[in-house]
Amino acid sequence: MPEVKRLSDGIFEVIKDKKQLATKNLDPGKTVYGEKLIAVEGVEYRTWDPRRSKLGAMVLKKFNIPLTKNSKVLYLGAASGTTVSHVSDIVSEGAVYAVEFAPRSMRDLIGLASRRKNIHPILADAGKPDSYSHLVEPVDLIFQDVAQPNQAEIAARNAVRFLKREGYLLLSIKARSIDTVAKPKEVFKAEVKKLEQAFEPRFEILNAKDLMPYHEDHLGVLAKLK
């Protein structure tokens, strides 16, 4: 019989044959991307694969993920909604504003949002927050996974527009999207420095770690507005 251990608000570990990350399924009986459903004491959980999710990897790398069931989240780079669906489970009474600019992914995301009322899909370029400012309320957390050369700048533009004063930024930085030849460590150092110094608003970095062994050459960053 599997057991469940709570890691933080809405995030669990299911202990069966081996430990698995999981969230409580907001849409019982349904899977989103081929993950497993596990019932424990009448509650259904969906397993969460850290190799398919930078946020999942950050949980396992002991980032303190500042999400609660009431959190409002701006999610930049939603793709087809793999990780968005887990955020939707976690912020069960909050909201996820999911921005994605690829129409094919947006179709999947709209399908997901039709079953999960806390997901608000937005077809837009995350680098142009003015184009969706009428659709998004002030948020407690911005999660960004866009794999673009100007990742830090995109984060700052959205933070100044949407992040509450005490809000958090969780960022996945992909070294190869910024510089294909430089050493990832050097790229990470420069990006963290940008977040701290280059833009208004400036960020205080609370945690920054690579996401190995789940994602190669990716840095996870947790930051707060200064």
Ligand SMILES: C[S@@+](CC[C@H](N)C(=O)[O-])C[C@H]1O[C@@H](n2cnc3c(N)ncnc32)[C@H](O)[C@@H]1O
């Ligand atoms: C690495 S994938 C995201 C995976 C997703 N976060 C997950 O865990 O399920 C990056 C996504 O960001 C999207 N993207 C890249 N640049 C973007 C931009 N400027 N605005 C909106 N979406 C963008 C891409 O189309 C792609 O779907």
